[in-house]
Each structure stands twice: as structure tokens, then as C-alpha cells.
Amino acid sequence: MIKHLRSAADLDAATATLILDTAAEMAALSGREVKKLPALRGRTVVNLFYEDSTRTRISFEAAAKRLSADVINFSAKGSSVSKGESLKDTALTLQAMGADAVVIRHPASGAPHRLAEWVDGSVVNAGDGTHEHPTQALLDAYTMRSRLGRLDGLKVAIVGDVLHSRVARSNVLLLTTLGAQVTVVGPPTLIPLDTAAALAEKTQVSYDLDAVLPDSDVVMMLRVQTERMQDSYFPSAREYSRRYGLDMRRMRRLPEHAIVMHPGPMNRGMEIAPEVADSPRSTIVEQVANGVSVRMAVLYLLLGGK
Amino acid sequence: MAYLLKGVSILGAAPTDLAIVDGVISDKAPDDAQVIDATGLVALPGLVDVHTHLREPGREDAETVETGSRAAALGGYTAVCSMANTSPVADTAGVVEQVWRLGREAGLVDVQPIGAVTIGLAGKQLAELGAMADSAANVRIFSDDGFCVADPRLMRRALEYVKAFDGVIAQHAEEPRLTEGAQMHEGEVSTRLGLTGWPAVAEEAIIARDVLLAEHVGSRLHVCHVSTAGSVEVLRQAKARGVRVTAEVTPHHLLLTDELAAGYDPVFKVNPPLRTRNDVEALRQALLDGVIDVVATDHAPHAVQDKECEWSYARPGMLGLETALPIVLSVFGEKWDLIADRMSIAPARIAGLTGHGGDLSAGTPANITLVDPSARWVVDPAELASRSRNTPYAGMNLPGRIVATFLRGEATVLDGKAVK
Numbered sequence: 191m192i193k194h195l196r197s198a199a200d201l202d203a204a205t206a207t208l209i210l211d212t213a214a215e216m217a218a219l220s221g222r223e224v225k226k227l228p229a230l231r232g233r234t235v236v237n238l239f240y241e242d243s244t245r246t247r248i249s250f251e252a253a254a255k256r257l258s259a260d261v262i263n264f265s266a267k268g269s270s271v272s273k274g275e276s277l278k279d280t281a282l283t284l285q286a287m288g289a290d291a292v293v294i295r296h297p298a299s300g301a302p303h304r305l306a307e308w309v310d311g312s313v314v315n316a317g318d319g320t321h322e323h324p325t326q327a328l329l330d331a332y333t334m335r336s337r338l339g340r341l342d343g344l345k346v347a348i349v350g351d352v353l354h355s356r357v358a359r360s361n362v363l364l365l366t367t368l369g370a371q372v373t374v375v376g377p378p379t380l381i382p383l384d385t386a387a388a389l390a391e392k393t394q395v396s397y398d399l400d401a402v403l404p405d406s407d408v409v410m411m412l413r414v415q416t417e418r419m420q421d422s423y424f425p426s427a428r429e430y431s432r433r434y435g436l437d438m439r440r441m442r443r444l445p446e447h448a449i450v451m452h453p454g455p456m457n458r459g460m461e462i463a464p465e466v467a468d469s470p471r472s473t474i475v476e477q478v479a480n481g482v483s484v485r486m487a488v489l490y491l492l493l494g495g496k
Numbered sequence: 497m498a499y500l501l502k503g504v505s506i507l508g509a510a511p512t513d514l515a516i517v518d519g520v521i522s523d524k525a526p527d528d529a530q531v532i533d534a535t536g537l538v539a540l541p542g543l544v545d546v547h548t549h550l551r552e553p554g555r556e557d558a559e560t561v562e563t564g565s566r567a568a569a570l571g572g573y574t575a576v577c578s579m580a581n582t583s584p585v586a587d588t589a590g591v592v593e594q595v596w597r598l599g600r601e602a603g604l605v606d607v608q609p610i611g612a613v614t615i616g617l618a619g620k621q622l623a624e625l626g627a628m629a630d631s632a633a634n635v636r637i638f639s640d641d642g643f644c645v646a647d648p649r650l651m652r653r654a655l656e657y658v659k660a661f662d663g664v665i666a667q668h669a670e671e672p673r674l675t676e677g678a679q680m681h682e683g684e685v686s687t688r689l690g691l692t693g694w695p696a697v698a699e700e701a702i703i704a705r706d707v708l709l710a711e712h713v714g715s716r717l718h719v720c721h722v723s724t725a726g727s728v729e730v731l732r733q734a735k736a737r738g739v740r741v742t743a744e745v746t747p748h749h750l751l752l753t754d755e756l757a758a759g760y761d762p763v764f765k766v767n768p769p770l771r772t773r774n775d776v777e778a779l780r781q782a783l784l785d786g787v788i789d790v791v792a793t794d795h796a797p798h799a800v801q802d803k804e805c806e807w808s809y810a811r812p813g814m815l816g817l818e819t820a821l822p823i824v825l826s827v828f829g830e831k832w833d834l835i836a837d838r839m840s841i842a843p844a845r846i847a848g849l850t851g852h853g854g855d856l857s858a859g860t861p862a863n864i865t866l867v868d869p870s871a872r873w874v875v876d877p878a879e880l881a882s883r884s885r886n887t888p889y890a891g892m893n894l895p896g897r898i899v900a901t902f903l904r905g906e907a908t909v910l911d912g913k914a915v916k
């Protein structure tokens with residue numbers, strides 16, 4: 191087993207599949223009366239959050255607690271972090287506390303890589319800057335597999351601000367590793383140069399959402415921040431929504447079996463219409479539930495739980 | 497003290513004896529001259545760096561004029577041009593004279609201050625360039641390095657104004673609107689790492705504009721740390737047209753690539769950023785062709801806490817003085833005429849340092865670097881004389897050891913050690 195999960199690129203197909211299979215077992219166990227497993231009793235998991243992300247933190251916290259780990263939440267607010275303590279000094283503190291795993295969310299790309307040099311425990315990337323969010327990609331893959339029965343050969347469109355999206359990067363890497371065919375879709379300003387060369391050679395690029403939809407098994411809508419308008423990535427929210435938003439008209443272009451995903455939080459009316467988000471094709475609520483099982487599997491496997 | 501370098505190879509030529517008497521190179525040594533067995537050693541004119549950050553005043557925790565001078569001497573330098581981005585900024589006669597005086601007191605290399613182009617490097621209003629030129633520091637190179645003089649009108653005026661005292665503007669070519677938040681070279685690797693890209697065109701656009709401005713007003717332009725293949729083409733065309741432009745390349749841009757950012761270790765963060773293999777090849781060829789005139793270190797010491805952190809929060813810059821010649825040797829081999837020109841003669845000419853960059857003939861000032869090209873050494877950050885440790889070459893095995901450095905006939909380095 192790998193020691194850290196800093197990037198979806200840390201996972202080969204066998205390891206990723208093991209995590210998904212383990213997550214399925216975790217989900218089955220969690221469904222029972224007794225929600226706690228003793229697997230990580232006596233182990234310490236630190237949630238080190240430099241960004242507000244209640245949903246991700248709660249998901250990791252629930253995962254660790256269901257495995258009976260001791261959980262320490264170390265958030266930027268109200269701790270020495272906000273007083274300007276360096277990541278290295280914080281790492282040394284966590285080291286002294288005997289952290290077996292550190293789950294880190296950080297606004298700077300690569301912060302988990304730095305942290306891994308300074309602590310002995312496992313490092314789990316819970317979102318770093320505009321880089322990656324590998325457990326999100328794992329829960330997305332898990333959701334696709336449970337809805338559609340497979341990942342190999344699946345056609346997945348990832349739509350929106352790929353340039354700034356850690357969800358997109360991790361998904362392109364992981365889904366390609368697992369045999370899916372990924373197309374990234376968005377305005378050229380938000381699709382990074384050399385996407386295929388940079389991430390996965392098989393990745394396709396399209397600027398035309400309508401053309402991609404009829405041949406997609408999965409369409410994943412990314413959150414688009416309206417502030418990007420100020421930097422001239424697109425002219426207006428209205429134009430963005432018209433060209434790249436998923437509304438009912440566009441959803442009808444999808445094949446019958448196709449699903450609609452969104453990592454949340456959504457801008458309803460911007461990248462996704464409310465009636466699409468709430469439709470039976472939408473997996474958005476499932477994604478949240480699956481997040482806990484997948485994170486249980488990650489912590490369990492990284493920490494060598496028995 | 498007089499010296500006799502016995503059996504020395506001047507620029508790779510057949511072994512001969514070279515005498516140093518009363519600060520100048522001489523045909524004959526007196527009987528009491530200290531004899532140095534220079535068998536197998538190569539003598540070069542003392543190296544000259546047109547781009548050094550000595551950090552004093554302001555960041556004496558990272559480097560001082562004295563520690564930087566020692567690093568320079570150990571790297572074979574006899575003169576360095578210290579950049580103006582200190583605190584306070586070297587934008588007045590007072591500050592440049594202070595740095596110049598500190599250099600004299602350290603006495604290890606000639607420290608030639610560079611003056612800021614604009615007050616506080618803010619890019620708004622010209623600093624008193626004439627006052628700095630007329631000061632004891634005798635400033636001839638002006639630069640806002642760290643920042644680009646982005647306003648085209650201000651750049652035009654600066655280029656024109658310094659003609660009165662044969663000054664030159666050294667431009668840090670970076671269109672600021674194209675590099676907002678930039679962290680590394682824009683390309684495959686930045687996409688993979690999720691770091692904001694610094695596109696090559698942001699450098700090339702400014703160089704293209706500036707060579708046109710320099711041509712228009714008939715002034716001299718110097719381009720700092722050229723880093724892209726596209727910039728080389730712009731310079732090649734400008735030089736062919738007869739524009740008075742000179743350019744420098746750093747050792748790190750001649751050797752390292754953006755792939756090194758993959759581990760997010762900010763020791764590889766520098767501005768302009770490390771580029772691609774294709775850029776490295778183009779820069780090497782440009783230095784060989786003379787399209788790029790000089791190798792300059794852009795020696796940029798940083799305190800530990802400014803590098804042991806997240807990539808995006810780290811300061812850009814790398815140490816360079818003690819490794820420059822070995823890097824150039826490892827890239828180009830023992831091309832001694834090329835090395836002497838690009839690392840001593842041409843930089844001395846650009847900086848107007850008349851006592852430096854000589855031809856080692858009798859009667860010229862004895863600014864000499866003595867190199868053992870067959871010695872190899874492993875870079876250990878802790879062993880460097882700089883106050884900082886941010887070398888990107890840690891653990892590398894490099895050719896070429898500086899055995900001795902002479903500044904106007906006085907040894908600043910002997911047996912590979914600084915004399916003070």
C-alpha cells in the first residue's frame with residue numbers, strides 16, 4: 191500500500207480498485223446498526239484545514255470516527271495557524287503529538303507534498319490550491335461505478351473551470367487510470383494548455399458542450415466562480431450559463447442511462463439548473479454519502495488498519 | 497606581496513609562468529615572490545557578475561556585502577554588480593554610496609552598485625539617476641530588477657536620460673499583467689502541478705518592445721536573465737539590425753528545467769522561472785553565438801524560512817556565485833576563450849569596469865582567477881560561504897575548483913579558501 195495520498199497519480203489501477211472495493215465493504219458495514227468499527231482504535235488522525243470547507247472536514251471526521259480513530263481538528267481559525275505559524279512548525283507540532291495521519295486542506299498547491307517531508311505519518315490531500323483533490327475523485331469514481339456498474343470504457347465529460355479545478359485534475363488522472371475516456375469541456379480560457387500532455391494522454395478537449403453530451407455516460411459539472419469574470423475568463427455569468435451550463439434542454443441530449451454529477455457546492459442557475467440538480471439523474475446527494483465510505487477506505491488502507 | 501604562478505595555463509594555452517607585482521601582471525617576479533605551483537591550473541581574467549543580490553541593507557539575515565563578497569571571491573569573481581532591490585532601495589546617491597563603501601571595507605571583490613530606475617522600484621517616477629552616476633559609487637547600470645519597468649513611456653525616458661552619462665538600463669523583462677500570481681513556467685508541468693503559469697510571452701513581449709524603444713531613441717539596453725527560446729530570437733533579430741542591446745543568461749537557466757518543480761521544493765523557484773529543455777538548448781546556443789553576451793548569476797540569497805514553506809509562499813531566487821563557473825564548465829566544457837569572454841570580458845565592458853576583464857598581458861591590473869579544471873566537488877549547502885543555503889545544486893558533482901583569486905594583485909582566495 192502507498193503511504194501518502196497526495197495526488198491521484200499516486201494510485202495505480204490495482205490500488206485505486208482496492209480502495210473502491212474497500213469503500214463498498216465500508217458502506218455495507220456502515221449500513222448496519224453498529225456504525226463504529228474498531229479498525230483504527232488508538233490511532234490519531236489530524237484534520238489540518240487551512241481553508242473553510244465544512245463538508246470535506248465533516249466527511250473526513252465522520253470517516254475517522256467510524257473507524258474509532260482519535261480525531262484532532264486543527265483549523266486555521268482560532269489556532270496558531272492564523273497567527274502566522276509556518277507549515278513546517280505546525281508539522282513539527284503534529285509530529286510531536288504522534289499523528290498517524292494528517293488530512294490537509296490548503297490554499298497552496300503542493301502543500302501536502304511539503305508536509306509529507308516533515309511528518310512521519312501518512313498525508314492525505316483533502317484539496318490543495320488549484321492542484322488536486324484525490325478523495326473527491328475516488329468518491330466520484332465510486333459513485334459512477336455503483337450507478338453504471340463499471341468504469342472501464344466509460345465516457346466522462348468534465349465541464350467548466352478545469353484550469354482552476356483540483357477536482358478536475360484528480361478526476362482526469364484517476365478515471366484514465368481506471369480505463370475511462372475523459373473529455374474536458376469549457377471555454378478555451380479555462381481549459382489549460384497541454385491538458386492531455388500534462389495529465390493523461392488520452393484526454394480529449396472540447397469547447398462545445400452540446401456536441402459532447404450525446405456520447406457521454408457521465409457529465410460532471412464543475413463549480414465556476416463568478417469572480418473569474420473579473421479576470422476576463424468569460425464575459426458574464428449569463429453567457430457562461432448559456433454556453434456551458436447544464437439545463438433541462440441540454441440534459442435531454444444525454445443518453446437515457448447517463449448521470450449528472452457535481453462535487454459541490456453548486457451555483458444553481460450558473461453551471462447547473464436547479465431542476466437538473468434535483469433530477470433523478472443527479473448523483474449529488476449520493477456523492478456526499480459515498481464520500482464518507484471512500485475516506486474510511488483511504489484511512490483504513492493507508493494506516494494499515496486491521 | 498608578489499606572486500609567481502609557475503606552469504600556469506593562460507586560457508588553456510601551453511604552460512608558462514605568470515608574475516604579479518605591485519597589483520599588475522608582470523614579465524618578471526622579484527626573488528621574494530611567493531611561488532604557487534600552478535601545474536594543471538588555468539588562469540582566467542577575474543570573473544565579473546553584472547547581476548548579484550547582496551541583500552544589504554535590509555536583509556542582513558540572508559546575506560551581507562561581506563558574506564556575498566566572500567562567496568563571490570570563492571567563486572572566482574573579482575567584481576560584482578549589486579542589485580538595487582535592497583531595503584531601503586538603492587535609489588539615491590546615499591544608498592549606493594553606502595553599498596559601495598561596504599564593498600570597499602570587505603575588500604574581497606569590487607562591489608559596483610546598480611541604481612534603481614524608479615523611486616522605490618515602484619515604476620512611477622524616475623529616481624535621481626544622475627546623482628547616483630555622479631556619486632562616489634559611479635553608477636552606470638540602472639535596474640528595477642525584481643520588477644519590470646513596465647510603463648513604456650517611463651522606459652523610453654529612462655533609456656534616453658542615461659545617455660548623458662553613458663548609462664544603461666538593465667531590464668527585468670516581465671509583463672506584469674501576464675504574470676499576476678505566476679509561480680512557475682506556464683506549460684505542461686504547471687498544468688499538472690496546478691501552479692499559476694508564467695508564460696514565455698510575458699518576457700518576449702517586453703524584450704520586443706524594449707529593443708524597439710532602444711532603437712528608436714538610440715540608447716543602450718541590457719536584458720537581465722533571458723530565459724526563453726523566443727527571447728533569443730527577438731534578440732538575434734535586434735542585434736542583426738544593429739540595436740545596441742546586450743543580454744545575460746544565468747547558470748541555472750543554462751542547466752535546469754521546470755520539471756524540477758514537481759516536488760514543490762521552492763529551492764527551484766526563481767524568477768524568471770526554470771523553463772523547458774527546448775529553452776535551455778536555445779539559451780546555450782545563444783551564448784555560443786554571442787546573441788547572449790554574458791553569464792550573470794542572479795545570485796539571490798534567501799533566509800531559510802523564506803524557502804522552507806509552501807511553493808506559492810516562497811520567495812523566488814537561487815544562490816549562484818560559488819557554482820557559476822563549475823556549472824558553465826559542466827555545460828560547455830573547457831572552452832576557455834568563451835568562458836573568459838562571457839564571464840569576465842563582456843560583463844566588464846557592459847558594466848564599464850575598466851580594470852576588469854583584461855587579457856592577462858603584462859602591465860594590466862592583476863585581476864585573476866585560477867581554476868583547477870580537473871578537480872571535482874560535491875555541492876554541500878552548509879559549506880558555502882553565502883549566509884544563505886538556497887542552492888539548487890545540492891549534492892551535484894561539479895567540475896572545476898577555484899584555487900585562487902587575485903584582486904589587483906592581492907589574493908582574496910588561496911588554496912581554495914578565502915583569505916579573510
Ligand SMILES: [Zn+2]
Nearest residue numbers: 641642668720
Ligand atoms: Zn530579475
